Amino acid sequence: MANRRLCCLLFGVQVLAAVAGARWPQDFLRLPSEGTRWAVLLAGSNGYYNYRHQADVCHSYQIMKKGGLKDDNIIVFMYDDIASSPDNPRPGVIINHPAGADVYAGVPKDYTGADVNVNNFLAVLLGNRSALTGGGSGKVVASGPSDHVFVYYSDHGGPGVLGMPSDEYLYAKDLVQALKTKHAAGGYRSLAFYLEACESGSIFEGLLPDDIGVYATTAANAEESSWGTYCPGDADGQAPPPEFDTCLGDLYSVAWMEDSDAPRDRRAESLEQQYEVVKDRTSANGTYSAGSSSHAMQYGDLRLGAAESLYQFMGTDPANDDDDKQPLLHPTPTSSKSVNQRDADLVHFWQRYRRSAEGTPQKAEARARLLQVLSRRARVDSSVELIGALLFGAEEGARVLGAVRPAGQPLADDWDCLKSVVRAYERHCGPLAQYGMKHVRSLANICNAGVGEEAMAKVTSQACAADRIVASS
Ligand SMILES: *[C@@H]1O[C@H](CO)[C@@H](O)[C@H](O)[C@H]1NC(C)=O
Numbered sequence: 040m041a042n043r044r045l046c047c048l049l050f051g052v053q054v055l056a057a058v059a060g061a062r063w064p065q066d067f068l069r070l071p072s073e074g075t076r077w078a079v080l081l082a083g084s085n086g087y088y089n090y091r092h093q094a095d096v097c098h099s100y101q102i103m104k105k106g107g108l109k110d111d112n113i114i115v116f117m118y119d120d121i122a123s124s125p126d127n128p129r130p131g132v133i134i135n136h137p138a139g140a141d142v143y144a145g146v147p148k149d150y151t152g153a154d155v156n157v158n159n160f161l162a163v164l165l166g167n168r169s170a171l172t173g174g175g176s177g178k179v180v181a182s183g184p185s186d187h188v189f190v191y192y193s194d195h196g197g198p199g200v201l202g203m204p205s206d207e208y209l210y211a212k213d214l215v216q217a218l219k220t221k222h223a224a225g226g227y228r229s230l231a232f233y234l235e236a237c238e239s240g241s242i243f244e245g246l247l248p249d250d251i252g253v254y255a256t257t258a259a260n261a262e263e264s265s266w267g268t269y270c271p272g273d274a275d276g277q278a279p280p281p282e283f284d285t286c287l288g289d290l291y292s293v294a295w296m297e298d299s300d301a302p303r304d305r306r307a308e309s310l311e312q313q314y315e316v317v318k319d320r321t322s323a324n325g326t327y328s329a330g331s332s333s334h335a336m337q338y339g340d341l342r343l344g345a346a347e348s349l350y351q352f353m354g355t356d357p358a359n360d361d362d363d364k365q366p367l368l369h370p371t372p373t374s375s376k377s378v379n380q381r382d383a384d385l386v387h388f389w390q391r392y393r394r395s396a397e398g399t400p401q402k403a404e405a406r407a408r409l410l411q412v413l414s415r416r417a418r419v420d421s422s423v424e425l426i427g428a429l430l431f432g433a434e435e436g437a438r439v440l441g442a443v444r445p446a447g448q449p450l451a452d453d454w455d456c457l458k459s460v461v462r463a464y465e466r467h468c469g470p471l472a473q474y475g476m477k478h479v480r481s482l483a484n485i486c487n488a489g490v491g492e493e494a495m496a497k498v499t500s501q502a503c504a505a506d507r508i509v510a511s512s
């Protein structure tokens with residue numbers, strides 16, 4: 040009798056709360072079920088010298104799978120040119136650690152090749168099947184308001200942009216807008232976004248609101264590189280087997296994944312605790328030693344990061360269910376040398392060159408490739424410098440293009456202007472590509488200084504007409 044009265048009293052309170060406050064239905068949804076876990080995993084590069092991004096993504100799939108997520112709820116984007124690459128010393132196999140097992144087996148090929156693109160990524164995230172193009176699996180995040188969504192993206196990036204294999208860019212503004220749209224449509228209870236890329240902080244800095252249930256962490260702040268790891272030349276135990284010639288992973292990425300793999304119950308670790316572990320490792324134990332470390336960052340709803348466990352997003356391996364009393368172990372950060380994301384291709388071509396026998400066509404080809412990459416870089420750098428000089432004069436141009444906005448401010452005021460300036464640049468000067476993406480901040484600064492599309496087009500064509508003459512002579 041007493042129980043029934045309590046029950047009715049509670050019911051009355053709930054009805055009152057429902058009438059009085061809009062927050063109640065959300066709280067109620069927490070009670071009946073945990074919701075479904077979804078994961079979107081994307082590697083934005085291709086080419087054997089970018090081995091590590093697809094290796095990271097395959098590894099992340101194995102984590103989700105072991106945690107109990109179903110393949111219906113895990114959506115993988117990868118170019119899928121690594122396992123079968125003629126350069127791969129272990130055909131059909133991908134590893135993400137020097138002594139690691141295969142992480143490729145079983146990975147669903149939802150979106151591969153040219154289907155790895157901005158349109159499909161946003162369509163999948165938004166759960167919009169009719170917006171998909173190409174021949175992918177058609178899986179999308181068809182999630183509801185009690186679900187948890189995990190997004191992991193590993194690639195090259197630049198200020199305000201993330202790469203795709205096709206040399207198109209995902210702009211920060213469009214990504215954050217998609218998250219807002221998903222939130223407004225009741226598409227999740229919480230969403231965690233893990234991002235590995237150079238200048239990855241710039242994707243969320245000053246853009247990601249703290250009240251849309253999104254918690255994001257990034258490999259780097261808004262103005263620094265992120266790092267490849269397990270690279271040729273690393274210390275013993277950290278270097279890949281000698282036949283690999285390429286980095287096997289990325290520092291931030293292997294930090295969160297090796298932490299998630301640790302044999303303990305993922306209910307016992309919050310997202311924020313994992314962030315702290317990752318931050319230690321990417322900062323070389325907080326020393327931020329030059330030339331191998333970055334500032335891992337967190338953005339968005341930080342309360343969510345503190346309150347939600349890894350389990351909410353990654354599930355947990357039943358084999359570790361009894362380990363929830365185990366204290367959180369911080370894995371020993373390694374003294375890996377690491378390689379700047381943007382230089383990992385150089386490391387690969389240099390290794391190729393160094394290791395091929397004197398006088399062979401392989402050696403000549405590796406040398407030609409290395410020189411080609413270096414001269415292309417020099418041309419991109421000098422064309423951007425010249426554009427600055429033509430617009431503002433040499434000294435002022437260097438100042439305007441090199442400016443970095445204070446933390447908390449977005450990279451650009453007008454993202455449509457930025458897109459048009461990038462298009463103008465690429466029309467006259469060729470693709471920015473993986474290396475050139477670092478100049479997007481300079482192009483954003485041109486917009487922020489109020490230079491119009493027309494002036495930009497004129498100056499770009501001037502700057503790169505000269506460049507074409509040099510290139511063809
Ligand atoms: C899904 O995408 C299609 C094609 O781009 C678009 O016309 C439609 O409005 C989108 N649907 C929703 C619900 O956003």
Ligand SMILES: *[C@@H]1O[C@H](CO)[C@@H](O)[C@H](O)[C@H]1NC(C)=O
Pocket residue numbers: 323324371372373374375
């Ligand atoms: C970080 O600290 C651990 C010991 O706590 C040490 O073994 C490791 O070498 C250090 N790493 C760096 C990069 O300093």
